[in-house]
């Protein structure tokens with residue numbers, strides 16, 4: 001399959017959480033006002049609901065309420081939206097298209113918060129700094145319905161004003177009404193031009209402009225530009241990269257080798273080959289949790305980039321024995337499960353290590369379908385001590401390092417606003433200590449893969465550079481192995497970047513998270 005044959009991001013079903021709509025461009029279970037239609041209304045029994053009309057009005061729209069509560073939990077308790085919303089939806093029995101609507105509303109509002117704040121700043125009679133945070137969240141939700149979802153404007157405004165009245169009071173509702181009506185007066189492209197002009201009045205500050213328009217903190221925009229250039233790509237790709245960060249990722253499944261074939265998995269679910277990793281399928285419909293192979297652990301939900309770096313790690317040439325593999329930072333176990341399946345096929349044994357006990361339990365769960373004799377141990381421990389405790393003990397060591405996750409911003413809607421440059425210092429020290437441990441734990445001739453789901457140069461190339469120097473000083477010298485041919489061996493359509501021996505994947509190029517891989521051989 002050539003790059004052109006691959007399903008484009010826009011073509012891939014399961015690509016986002018947008019509610020599916022009927023031919024009218026309207027969510028089939030929402031009425032012309034974008035209101036939630038109960039089962040009774042959908043079936044034409046609208047007059048026969050038992051609640052009194054006043055009570056129905058007060059109940060408002062459950063999907064919008066769930067999205068609002070998620071935004072408040074993220075703001076007030078540092079919660080993760082992807083951990084808060086799904087149980088909330090289950091608890092409130094919000095399912096199907098209403099759940100999809102709530103999900104897109106919550107996640108989209110969080111991702112595009114920076115863009116909407118820039119719009120709202122212009123549409124509001126008051127500076128946003130003077131607007132109460134709960135009111136601001138309602139305004140952001142209204143802006144997303146108007147500018148980021150295809151909710152009819154009158155419905156977006158009136159239903160959001162109803163939510164404001166219900167949750168933050170009548171006075172705030174009037175303010176919300178006035179601001180959202182102003183937002184609704186212009187389409188997205190007009191607002192984006194205004195936002196760009198306000199952020200970059202002289203036309204020479206591309207970082208400020210893209211930060212506002214594409215809704216990323218300026219320091220992240222700068223770092224991603226440096227990462228593009230540092231990994232051999234063009235800074236001109238920056239806007240496309242930021243745009244890709246703002247789209248919901250497609251749902252990708254892994255068919256774990258020896259446990260289920262991709263064809264066998266495709267018989268259980270609507271899915272098509274993802275294109276790069278031979279193990280990866282893109283879901284085109286349905287709930288992955290309902291797929292028997294996923295329930296049984298023969299398959300799993302895993303980004304295609306994660307699959308690619310794991311397959312490349314297992315395919316990297318080692319000199320001599322190839323029996324004992326270590327996953328140093330294994331939780332929650334996505335890569336460990338793929339590695340365990342590969343180890344079983346190759347007669348090797350996997351040790352999976354994780355510092356957090358509850359995440360180590362998730363690794364055990366992920367490995368449940370892997371033949372027992374391929375899993376030596378799942379253990380809880382600090383990976384930084386493994387090299388000292390077990391020197392020269394493994395033929396392969398995977399270090400999937402804790403990182404900022406700047407390569408997976410699509411997946412974690414609020415994380416771009418939470419991370420700070422200070423995180424780089426803390427994580428950098430941990431990454432260097434773990435790499436030193438990995439290089440001590442692998443035997444001479446064996447291979448270490450250094451992997452991050454961040455393309456930030458301070459977490460990728462700089463850690464590797466420092467790691468090589470430190471390892472030479474520590475008496476565990478190593479050299480870089482050219483990862484490009486290794487990856488090409490597992491993913492024939494992969495196009496290497498000339499002059500680079502590491503691998504940097506990108507959402508806007510490969511449709512994957514921005515995973516980094518460097519392969520190192522112990523000397």
Ligand SMILES: C[S@@+](CC[C@H](N)C(=O)[O-])C[C@H]1O[C@@H](n2cnc3c(N)ncnc32)[C@H](O)[C@@H]1O
Nearest residue numbers: 329330331332333334335355382383400401402
């Ligand atoms: C990027 S995640 C690994 C993801 C995992 N490989 C997968 O594919 O599912 C990094 C993991 O490292 C763990 N970790 C952090 N510090 C650690 C340490 N000192 N030793 C071992 N694991 C650590 C974190 O708890 C987290 O689970």
